[in-house]
């Protein structure tokens with residue numbers, strides 16, 4: 001059970017695009033050559049621009065509004081589709097990429113990716129995760145989310161993707177890249193509102209206000225410094 005609705009992002013495009021974290025350069029360097037590349041769940045194109053620099057890219061997403069916003073940043077081509085039903089021929093891509101999206105998919109997505117990849121082709125998946133756990137403002141935020149959204153748990157993206165996808169691909173241990181970003185409180189609030197599981201709360205304004213109050217105490221200059229880890233999983237079709 002997912003803690004939010006996958007189509008929720010369609011009404012969150014502005015906040016999403018303004019406030020979501022990007023990915024560090026070291027992540028793109030770790031991807032290697034992309035060749036003919038399909039990006040799944042490309043959203044507003046936060047990763048797409050860098051992927052297009054490194055390969056011949058087709059972007060896709062189930063949300064047409066999210067996908068349309070990405071076309072401000074790169075020229076496409078862009079295809080509205082679900083990862084579970086890809087409108088592409090067999091054996092046509094060298095790489096399939098997914099940034100912060102695979103947890104939204106269901107099992108047919110793996111079969112579809114295997115089908116469209118060439119032999120030796122790679123599925124590359126990555127996520128940003130905050131590493132602020134243990135800091136009181138972060139723990140209080142997570143406590144509020146768990147209390148207000150029964151489908152949410154703070155570890156819901158801590159999945160062993162090698163166990164999940166080992167049936168389909170050759171696996172490798174994930175690569176971890178640590179970095180941080182500094183965000184003002186206005187953008188931090190927009191980031192909170194851009195999360196599908198925050199949209200499930202009965203009192204979104206109250207949640208955001210309480211989180212900002214905590215942050216003001218720790219970051220009196222209004223600039224939130226937050227550590228992240230980007231976790232990259234690499235799979236190969238044999």
Ligand SMILES: C[S@@+](CC[C@H](N)C(=O)[O-])C[C@H]1O[C@@H](n2cnc3c(N)ncnc32)[C@H](O)[C@@H]1O
Pocket residue numbers: 006007009020040041042043044045046047060061062063066081082083084098099100101104105106
């Ligand atoms: C958290 S966003 C990530 C967007 C972008 N990749 C990024 O890094 O910011 C998840 C995206 O996956 C899309 N999505 C959700 N379920 C999907 C599915 N089954 N197939 C394809 N896209 C999906 C959503 O519409 C949304 O744009």
